[in-house]
Amino acid sequence: MRERRFELSGIPIIKKVLRSRWLQWSLMAATLPFFVLSILAGLFGTPAGNRNFGIVFVWIVWWALLILLLVPFAGRLWCAVCPIPAPGEWLQRRALVQPRPGGRLYTLGKKWPKRLRGIWLQNGAFLLVALLSAVILTRPIVSALVLLAFVLLAIAVSLVYERRAFCRYLCPVGGFIGLYAQLAPIELRVKDAAVCAGHREKTCYTGSDAGYGCPWLLFPASLEKNTYCGLCTECLKTCPLDNVALYARPFGADLHENKGRRLDEAFKGFIMLVCALVYSVVLIGPWSLLKETAYAIGSAGWWLYALAFLTVNLALAPGLFYLCAAVSKRLSGTAQPARRLFVEHAYAVAPLGLAAWAAFSLSFVLANASYAWQVLSDPFGWGWNLLGTAGWSWTPYLSGWLPYLQMPILLLGLAAAVGVILRTGRDQGLPRRSGAPFIFFCTAVTLALLWLYV
């Protein structure tokens, strides 16, 4: 798989852009005003979500770009330009563009507690946001407060802990972007690990006058997957040996090798898949009682909904998959424990989950994207008409085509999941029949989603 890569940074103009310190800052500076406006509109604008910039541009426009374009095709690129950690990072660096000498950071620099490493906290954070999403996605002030909380938390964490600890260990969005980045067709890797071994200073990790040590607390020479690399390109700048490169590669390359598969990442896959299913039922299904229950936070019905939501996410779905692992163990006669089979094969739900999210997102994005024109002219819903588009009527896009878009996406996700399952089995030295239970699981989920959509 290593051979099937193309070095994008080998193209001189691309290398020049990637090595420029202005690149990341300028992209962040471009996203920051939208972010600030989203918060301000949420706090002070109309409570009508579809007339509020904060709701429309975060949960429709940004989400669509993220799930449909950025994550599948560029992995964690959003993390490189995300405005949430920007203020904290700039405070930490006491600089906007050019680094301080030696890449020095002004922070207490505490190490993140070892017990809290991994993505369990991010899993929990995402579940919490997902559980409250009926309100977060529809009430501007709530959405704004959530975003503001993220920024303040990121600032606080930046001043206490080293580097981008918020992004690495807390951000609920980063958790799933990292998992799905394993599918993306780009990667940042060292060209030759032997060169890194011979380089004593390891400025890619420690920092230098040219830039900062990896904000994601990664050592590029040992980088094997996209999961935790935020594509900030600091290592490209700080490597004096030109030994770091951005590559184009086949889709799903990280899933071709089942090294370093972890339980927390496996659970992230299930959480994302189940949430896509739940959202498809609750938010875009025809059952208004479910929507009202999900919205009525704190009510008795909501507590039941929350219990069911968490049970399905953390117990039922993983439990069913574990059952598949137990059956697989029996079918294959392997001595591997079922838990190991569970973790190794769980990564198959990553492409299926991304497909499910893409299909779900198309449902509400195409129907509601036209609100973006209105809020561009009237971000606060105060009756402005800055660009002359405030009066544009609501228009669902491609309304009759939705199932024809969703079905191929879901089937592609299923096909990719099957590929991961078969490859995992082969790499584990298991007979092909050992994949049957997992394939059955993925097929059943796909059919359930298709039943909801077509």
Place this chain on the structure above:
Amino acid sequence: MLLPLPATAQPQQQTISIQARSFGYEPGTVRVRRGDTVTIHLESEDAVHGLFVDGYEVKLQAEQGRAAQATFVADRAGRFTMRCSVSCGALHPFMIGKLEVDPGVSFGRAALATLAALAGSLVYFTRRSGEGLLR
């Protein structure tokens, strides 16, 4: 379920009364047969609500005390989303119902497509690995 339904029943005139209230429709799912002439009679129990049917481009709007009506021929099979077309509150984007026109046909085809995708991917990935499918 996996075969197209035989065209045995004659198309019918159907009048369906839908009550709209924040944030759902009652009934939430409307089922008709392909070829039926469907008249939707929309009434609102509270705010101004709209109803737009994906794929049929049917659009109507009702307010409390003033119903609306639209008629169309359900000539396309499948499950179509009915959604509120008038901003009516927080959950407006998710105020959704379903129009099912011979839904078994479209899901049957989707199920067939799923099995085909499954078979195709099994063959493809097996051939790539150079090993037999049944092992």
